[in-house]
Amino acid sequence: MKSNKRILLVEDDPNFGRILKDYLTLNNYEVSLAVNGIEGFEKFNRSDFDLCILDIMMPFKDGLTLAREIREVNELIPLIFLTAKNLKDDVLKGYKIGADDYLTKPFDSEILLAKIKSILNRKPNVSTEEKDTFEFEFGDFNFNSKLRILTHKEGESFKLSPKENQLLKMLVLNFDDLLPRDIALNKIWRDANYFTSRSMDVYIAKLRKYLDNDPSLKIINVHGEGFRLMKE
Amino acid sequence: MKSNKRILLVEDDPNFGRILKDYLTLNNYEVSLAVNGIEGFEKFNRSDFDLCILDIMMPFKDGLTLAREIREVNELIPLIFLTAKNLKDDVLKGYKIGADDYLTKPFDSEILLAKIKSILNRKPNVSTEEKDTFEFEFGDFNFNSKLRILTHKEGESFKLSPKENQLLKMLVLNFDDLLPRDIALNKIWRDANYFTSRSMDVYIAKLRKYLDNDPSLKIINVHGEGFRLMKE
DNA sequence: AATAGATATTAACATTTCATTAAGAAATTT
DNA sequence: AAATTTCTTAATGAAATGTTAATATCTATT
Known part of the structure; x- marks a missing residue:
C-alpha cells in the first residue's frame, strides 16, 4: 500500500x-x-x-x-x-x-x-500542480498521462508504467528542448547517482521502442547533458 | 459585518x-x-x-x-x-x-x-457533489443507486449491497476516467490501508461479475493508481 | 437472547506489473 | 587507445492486483 x-x-x-x-x-x-x-x-x-x-x-x-x-x-x-x-x-x-x-x-x-x-x-493532492495538463499530442501520438496511455493514431495503444509515464511527460513538456538528466533524475527518481542514471537509460530505451511507431520522432542523447525529444 | x-x-x-x-x-x-x-x-x-x-x-x-x-x-x-x-x-x-x-x-x-x-x-472543496443524481445509464445497464438495483436491459436484475453500490456509483460518475484508489477508499471505507484496499479489490471483482453481462464494459486497473470503468 | 441471512473482511494463493541491477556492446570524448 | 558515457536485453525480486473461499460482523426477526 x-x-x-x-x-x-x-x-x-x-x-x-x-x-x-x-x-x-x-x-x-x-x-x-x-x-x-x-x-x-x-x-x-x-x-x-x-x-x-x-x-x-x-x-x-x-x-x-x-x-x-x-x-x-x-x-x-x-x-x-x-x-x-x-x-x-x-x-x-x-x-x-x-x-x-x-x-x-x-x-x-x-x-x-x-x-x-x-x-x-479533505484536500486531495495539493502538490499535483499540473493537474489540468495530462493530455498531449505529438507526432502521431496521443498521450494521456493521467491514464498512462500512449495511443498511436490508427495504431496500437501502450499502457505505460509509472516511471515511463513520468519520463515521457517530462520529455513532452520539454519537446524539442533539452531535458537535463539530473533534473529528471531528481524529479522522478528523487536522487541522482550512478544507479538511478542507469535506470533512467533503461526507461529511455523503453520509450524509444514505443516511439518507433512514428519514425519521425526521436529521443536524442546530448552527451553528458541529457535527452531531447524531437521531430524529424 | x-x-x-x-x-x-x-x-x-x-x-x-x-x-x-x-x-x-x-x-x-x-x-x-x-x-x-x-x-x-x-x-x-x-x-x-x-x-x-x-x-x-x-x-x-x-x-x-x-x-x-x-x-x-x-x-x-x-x-x-x-x-x-x-x-x-x-x-x-x-x-x-x-x-x-x-x-x-x-x-x-x-x-x-x-x-x-x-x-x-477554507477554500470550498471542489467536489460539487452530484448528490441528487441516482439514476444512471451505461452500456446495457440501468443503475438506480438509490434503490441499489442494477438492471440489464432485457436481462436480469441485481440487488447491490451498500458497498457494491457506492463503488459502482463512483465508477459511473467517473465513467471512462480514472477513479483513484485512495479517493474511493477514503470516501467509502473512510480509511486507506492494506486491508481496506484488499477489500476494495474484492468488490471490484464482484462488480466485474455483474458487468460481464455486457461484454463491451470493462473495469480496467491502472496499476498503482486506481480503476477505470469504460466501454469497448 | 437466538438464529438466519446478508454483508463485509480477511486469508490464501495465483498472476501481473514494475523497478532495479547486471552485463556486454556501442558510441563519444579525451 | 583509454576512459567515460550511453544503449539494450535479460534476470531478479518486490509490490500490486485477481480470485475464491473461509471467517467475521451486522441486522432483522422471532
Missing part, C-alpha cells in the same frame, strides 16, 4: 525531529526533515510537498515566520503547527496565517496521525 | 450550551442549539447549516452516533467535536467519522473562534 504523501517537517530539536520523522515514515509518509526555518524554506522550494509540520519555537527563523513565507508561495498547502506549551497567542497567530491545525507538545502521535490523514483526505 | 454563517450546536449541559451559543452569536454567527443527539439530528435535517459543533458525551444519542448520521446525509459539512480531556479514543473515532477538528473541554473560546473561522474560510 503506497501513500507516497510527502511531508515537510521543520523541527529544531534533533532528537525529537528524528523520532517524529521515523514514526511518520513507518506510517508510509515520505518525510523531509529540516532543522530550522531557513533550511525549511529552502527544502520547501526545492520540491513538492503535500503537507508541512512546523515547530513554532525555533532559532533564526521561527515557525510562524516560515509559515508566512510558505503562504506567500503556496496558499493551499496544509500547515500544522507544533507549539511548546499552550501558547495561546501563537495558536491564534497560526490560525491567522492559515494554519489547518496545531498541536501542543507533548502530543499523542496517534492523534497527529489522525489529523494528518483527515487533512490530506 | 454580518457573517450569516449558521452553526448547529449540540450540547446537553444547558448552562454551558447557553453561554457558548451567546458567545458565538455575539461573534456574528447564527446558532441553533440542541440539547441532545435526537433533537440535534432533527434540527440538522430541518435546515441548512455551515458547520456543526457536537458534544460527544450526551444522553440518548452521543455525538459520535449523531455525527455518523449526519455524515450519511451530508458528507461535506465540517464537524467539530467537544470532548472531555484524555478521551483519546473518542478523538480517534471522531476523526475516522470525518471530523474536521476537536476541542478538549475546558477550552479557550478564542481558540474555538479561530478554528471556526479557519474551517469556514
